[in-house]
Amino acid sequence: MPAAEIDVDVPLTRALLAEQHPDLAGRPLEIVANGWDNVMVRLGDDLAVRLPRRALAAPLVEHEQQALPALAARLRAVVPDVVVPAPVRVGRPSPALGYPWSWNVVPWADGVSAEATPVPARTAWARTFGRLLAAVHVPAPDDAPANPVRGVPLRERAEARDPSALDARLAAAPAGVRGAAARRLWDRALDATAHDGPPVWLHGDPHPANLVVAPGGDGRPDRLAAVVDWGDVTSGDPASDLGSLWLCFDDAGRAACRAEIQARANGGIGWDDGTWARAAGWSLLFATNMLAHPELHPRMVPIGRHALPALLAEAD
DSSP, rough: OOOOOOOOOOOHHHHHHHHHHHGGGOOEEEEEEOOOSSEEEETTTTTTEEEEGGGHHHHHHHHHHHHHHHHHHHHHHHOOOOOOOOSSSEEEBBBTBOOOOEEEEEEEOOOEEEEGSOOGGGGHHHHHHHHHHHHHSSBOTTTTTOOSSSSGGGGGGGGHHHHHHHHHHHHSGGGSSSSSSHHHHHHHHHSOOOSSSSOOOSSSSSOOEEEEOOOOTTTTTTEEEEEOOOTOEEEEETHHHHHHHHHHHHHHHHHHHHHHHHHHHHTTTTHOOOOHHHHHHHHHHHHHHHHHOOOTOOGGHHHHHHHHHHHHHHHH
16 A cells, blocks of 8 residues: 655655656756645756655646646746746656655746745736736636635535634634624625636635745846646636735735736636635635644745735725
């Protein structure tokens, strides 16, 4: 029976490359991220190896292999300066090395995680992010990867079926955002009209830690360099992705991003008020989840703490 979790290190990565992509095996390797689900190993100057470290994450890499080639080609035409890391090589399970899952070699993008940048500085690339989301959110094929927790109708979420589930989420939030405003926002999201168009492609998890920014300097603004970690890619209600606007931006950045989306998405007519009400509900779920495990994911906590006051201000 395959292991539930594997310690992915440089020797294992090099051995997998030597076995399956020997022309890449001699390049320098450096672990640059060791997340809950995946390990990212830089491969030379221009590539990286993305390997699942636990069984639950293994299907997500396969979803990227399925969806990203076509999506990346589409997005290059709209935002050519933003890297979407479609696999340039595909790795397979290796019985000989005891590694049981698929893995990817992807393009490398220089920069820093957006969550490490000042929130006001993100307005500089808010319109670029809006163009990218509008280009992602087009009708998806019937065989798009399924994801039971992204893009689904909000009324199917556990927090809609069981009020105690929402209570548990809010318990992790600061005391000032646990009250009536949060429930008004959630009720408004549940009461909003449902998505009545075809399911659209979704990134699934486009929060600031999955956005890479190229710092400006010398008077130049930061720019969006890459949108990474497409493991939750799926199809469904665009409101699921649009919830990221409160996670990423302040009022000015959110307005700029939303204006770009409204000018381009849904055939150029934008999304209706119901979609944006549902988006705020999704953002509430995302923001409270980011506060739920501070010991495991401390970098997520500031994202959630930033988003909640802005969300609840709109609920008043």
